[in-house]
Amino acid sequence: MSVSGLCHVCESAEASHTCDQCGRAVCDQHHDDAFGLCLDCSAGVGRGSGSGTGEEPGHNDTGDNVRF
Ligand SMILES: [Zn+2]
Numbered sequence: 001m002s003v004s005g006l007c008h009v010c011e012s013a014e015a016s017h018t019c020d021q022c023g024r025a026v027c028d029q030h031h032d033d034a035f036g037l038c039l040d041c042s043a044g045v046g047r048g049s050g051s052g053t054g055e056e057p058g059h060n061d062t063g064d065n066v067r068f
């Protein structure tokens with residue numbers, strides 16, 4: 001890829017990945033292959049941090065619609 005420069009996290013290792021979310025270049029150590037995100041972003045995955053496009057919380061269970 002055309003990723004050149006240093007990791008934006010540690011700024012000491014050569015970046016070899018680009019975060020899918022923030023677009024920053026990060027080194028292998030600070031890139032989460034499972035998510036394709038930098039550790040900064042992958043740490044927020046699943047934990048709604050008010051960043052929109054999140055997953056809706058459970059939509060079932062003790063339905064509050066079952067009032068009969
Ligand atoms: Zn790094």
Ligand SMILES: [Zn+2]
Pocket residue numbers: 019020021022023024037038039040041042
């Ligand atoms: Zn990121």
